[in-house]
Amino acid sequence: xxxxxxxxxxxxxxxxxxxxxxxxxxxxxxxxxxxxxxxxxxxxxxxxxxxxxxxxxxxxxxxxxxxxxxxxxxxxxxxxxxxxxxxxxxxxxxxxxxxxxxxxxxxxxxxxxxxxxxxxxxxxxxxxxxxxxxxxxxxxxxxxxxxxxxxxxxxxxxxxxxxxxxxxxxxxxxxxxxxxxxxxxxxxxxxxxxxxxxxxxxxxxxxxxxxxxxxxxxxxxxxxxxxxxxxxxxxxx
Amino acid sequence: xxxxxxxxxxxxxxxxxxxxxxxxxxxxxxxxxxxxxxxxxxxxxxxxxxxxxxxxxxxxxxxxxxxxxxxxxxxxxxxxxxxxxxxxxxxxxxxxxxxxxxxxxxxxxxxxxxxxxxxxxxxxxxxxxxxxxxxxxxxxxxxxxxxxxxxxxxxxxxxxxxxxxxxxxxxxxxxxxxxxxxxxxxxxxxxxxxxxxxxxxxxxxxxxxxxxxxxxxxxxxxxxxxxxxxxxxxxxx
DNA sequence: CATATCTTCTTGTCTGACAAGAAAGAAGAC
DNA sequence: GTCTTCTTTCTTGTCAGACAAGAAGATATG
Numbered sequence: 197x198x199x200x201x202x203x204x205x206x207x208x209x210x211x212x213x214x215x216x217x218x219x220x221x222x223x224x225x226x227x228x229x230x231x232x233x234x235x236x237x238x239x240x241x242x243x244x245x246x247x248x249x250x251x252x253x254x255x256x257x258x259x260x261x262x263x264x265x266x267x268x269x270x271x272x273x274x275x276x277x278x279x280x281x282x283x284x285x286x287x288x289x290x291x292x293x294x295x296x297x298x299x300x301x302x303x304x305x306x307x308x309x310x311x312x313x314x315x316x317x318x319x320x321x322x323x324x325x326x327x328x329x330x331x332x333x334x335x336x337x338x339x340x341x342x343x344x345x346x347x348x349x350x351x352x353x354x355x356x357x358x359x360x361x362x363x364x365x366x367x368x369x370x371x372x373x374x375x376x377x378x379x380x381x382x383x384x385x386x387x388x389x390x391x392x393x394x395x396x397x398x399x400x401x402x403x404x405x406x407x408x409x410x411x412x413x414x415x416x417x418x419x420x421x422x423x424x425x426x427x428x429x430x431x432x433x
Numbered sequence: 434x435x436x437x438x439x440x441x442x443x444x445x446x447x448x449x450x451x452x453x454x455x456x457x458x459x460x461x462x463x464x465x466x467x468x469x470x471x472x473x474x475x476x477x478x479x480x481x482x483x484x485x486x487x488x489x490x491x492x493x494x495x496x497x498x499x500x501x502x503x504x505x506x507x508x509x510x511x512x513x514x515x516x517x518x519x520x521x522x523x524x525x526x527x528x529x530x531x532x533x534x535x536x537x538x539x540x541x542x543x544x545x546x547x548x549x550x551x552x553x554x555x556x557x558x559x560x561x562x563x564x565x566x567x568x569x570x571x572x573x574x575x576x577x578x579x580x581x582x583x584x585x586x587x588x589x590x591x592x593x594x595x596x597x598x599x600x601x602x603x604x605x606x607x608x609x610x611x612x613x614x615x616x617x618x619x620x621x622x623x624x625x626x627x628x629x630x631x632x633x634x635x636x637x638x639x640x641x642x643x644x645x646x647x648x649x650x651x652x653x654x655x656x657x658x659x660x661x662x663x664x665x666x667x668x669x670x
Numbered sequence: 671c672a673t674a675t676c677t678t679c680t681t682g683t684c685t686g687a688c689a690a691g692a693a694a695g696a697a698g699a700c
Numbered sequence: 701g702t703c704t705t706c707t708t709t710c711t712t713g714t715c716a717g718a719c720a721a722g723a724a725g726a727t728a729t730g
Contacts, residue, residue: 208713209714247713247716250682254488254492265681266722267679267721267722267724268722274611275608277601277604278608279520279521281518281519304533308533357534358530363514364514368515370512471710482685484684485683490712502711503691504692504712505691506710
């Protein structure tokens, strides 16, 4: 560790090493299939201990960026970035852009749900709808019911990827909205209009009318975006 | 690929510990905001050293599932799963389902691209088109040119999330297709028909006709799915 | 030449140690 | 009694060394 101190101290060393290696892979400095330096060499390069390097390597392996073979070394994965979609937005989340992605995804999920709906799917949607309609529940419970409604639709799409992506985007947006306007304003919440939109979606899915279900979902989420005061990013298509 | 790993493989302790803790978070055994056991306690619980626990903790922190505070402990994140979308497919990737998601995403990206296109976006699309048309390039180069064409469209959407998701899904599908039919069959590849489809997409985007661009992209990717022999997941009846 | 063994390198895991940061309790000042 | 400050203790962050397990190349052996 003679002298080569290229890392600033206040950050966590593991974070820095992870970031640098990931950048080198993304930028092509380390090309797919290429053999990486050994943990010992990496430690000497960055001026850190092997434990730090191992934690960074562990993360990158978990993300699918590299493949480690005991006794040999680590190799840059054949398709780096092909396993994990990370929403990292260090400078803040672009809520409007994220909403666009959600609208697109959930609209298609609603179409698929209308085509593949089954009785238990419909029952879960109906249960969630009833949960939002009930006047006795707390606000948090209604948010959960709203999430359950959208999750039920996504699950009915019979496509696990849609289900997981819808859940992912919903959670990400809820978290982003929560931090963006923490206590600053009441959530627009479950007004009668929202309930009407939800029921329109449910009715279309129940009737098996894919196009109408997708359209109803698009309307609902577009309105939700507007209710949050977010500008429309896309002149209508 | 997953089928060829029936051999008894050594279990990495870090993988096991990571999986168990992640499951406990996902299943609610560890609820958001809750304080986790210390590294020492976790190590004693699982019967592993602190180094193994630390690598697992490091991964979970990287995934946003937990937040670690030096001197205190780790806490389950407020929105676990809200940062990383993982394509993990135990039992193999469902290519048809993944294609559905890609079609939906790229179709919308094409619509947005038609609405937001700029001259440099169009130039990159044209360059990629020319690359695929050239008869002198190798097959790999044409695959890269195809990826560049789709990436240029996604970039033109003026929505970074679409750009990254399109890239992510494209890489994941290429990797999955590559492992599914490794050397078993030539990629259907850059036939004249594919070129025609690409040019239809480009023309619609160039003219700024969003609906037509989305439709052309849907047709193109649906055909691509059919050329791979994948059944349509959505019976329209 | 073919094969078995050995050496060496690398990753996987364990152990112990110390620094840095934070919280709880103890001690003193008012 | 209450407030402030110090100390102790716990926890994470980092380092160092050690050994087992696995793999590749070198070497000895037939």
